[in-house]
Amino acid sequence: MRFSRTVRAGVVVTALALAVTACGGKKNDTGTGSGTSGTTSGGSGLVAKAKNDKKLVVGIKFDQPGLGLKTPDGKYTGFDVDVATYVAKQLGVDAANITWKEAQSAERENLIKKGEVDFIVATYSITDKRKNDVSFAGPYYVAHQDLLVKSSNNDITGPESLNNNKKLCSVKGSTPAQNVQTKYANKVQLQEFGKYSDCITPLLNGALDAMTTDDIILAGYAAQHSGQLKLVGKGFTDEKYGIGLKKGDTEGQAAINKAITDMQSSGEWKKALEAAMGTSYKIPSPPEITEKS
Template sequence: MKLSKVVAASAAVLALTATATACGSDNEDAGGGKIKVGIKYDQPGLGLKQPDGSFAGFDVDVATYVAKELGYKPSQIDFVETKSADRENALARGDVKFIAATYSITDERKAKVDFAGPYLLAHQDLLIKADSKIAKGDDLNGKKLCSVTGSTSAQNVQKTIAPKANLKQYSGYSECIAALQSGAVDAVTTDNSILAGFAAQDKYKDQFKLAGLKLSNENYGIGIKKGDSALEKKINAALTKMVSDDAWQTAISDNLGPAYYTGEPAPKIGEIVT
């Protein structure tokens, strides 16, 4: 009789262990039920760490949706700052599971990491004052154009459409936007999504608009470790679902709409626009 009770108790323990293991297998990350996701911390409207420590932006919403489809609640997501220069290394080291951080898909980057998506088609554009008369590229000739030091965006404008533009370079886009507000420059250039995010801040409400120029195609993808085809497939499925259930459009409207960002419709997941 005592032996039967011991056997029964052992069976119960084994059953509980099996159940716990099965429940834990829903999450891909074995590190205590958490997933680390790379984002930007300093891009309003896209990836921004707020004063209270929370995160907001379109990339944050995309990352949260994808993580949910992988089996993680918002409370299980650890957002990790991944600056542009360190994105490939962060994936290779395993610092993050995936990266959603205005990460344009290029052949050079694809040699080092894999991409799911694209989930947004952006274009290099100009941000100008709401009452500006700048309507086309060559209107910039003789005007003051701002971009970030080391960026190719302003150089592209000078080389291709406005060789007589007076280029001013600052250390960050927030400085360029402040210069635009004060009248120190006439336009700011980089990806339209980034410009719209900065302009959507409450302090700049109704002051700026996008010129609507499409000076380049920037296919934003979700970066993952090279060779992780299983994760790429799952993330692509999550992005497809996000588009189909209108969560993608809601995220665009909530985060970038205040800057009159119309942008492109949701891309077809898996198709690169050249």
């Protein structure tokens, strides 16, 4: 009986060790090792994740018609969705094995850094500031910041007409909001919401004078509310849309760049853009890939 306390202590230590081991092997919701989406037992990074797991978590917008939209029946449509699906297919992952996750503008870097998504295709402008936190592939599209107003509004003709305390809506954490704050903040009342779709109702009822973001996004809303809203049509920036992924994943970056290039050369890029935006939308030339390690 003299050794019973020692034996009991040894049992406790062993149990604790087993518990720690079990916790360390627990997987998160994306099916990867805890903490980093894209890290697997067979290697690290997006390419290894796709090869080993045959499934991916992709961040998109849920409220942008023509780009990234979750429909009432639970489907996902739009150009960004098509681009993401093509990239995933090139990585060896079928569309059925993609889990779509909403990526609001202010949360995109955090989603990538925390490993909650494997990559993001969500009208994600490439900027030097963002490249401090994530890596980009692409661009896969170049948009231009513009303005959306009521069809009856003839006062707002461009950013220079945003004066007399006009009320302008954009989204927190977005490049357009930052552009307005830098260049026009002394002329306009900027109201930042969580989603672009949050701007539409107050714009329609006159509580807001205009909404600003990239022209391709605004064109989708104008088409959705034909006869009620119109695009001013005076773009005043170049916004290079990139595909965001974990910082430093050069293999993943190269693989996505190849997929974008293949999509462009095959004609699928133009086909997807026409299907998403309609034949009345002027299709630009595909952009040159600039984000390389």
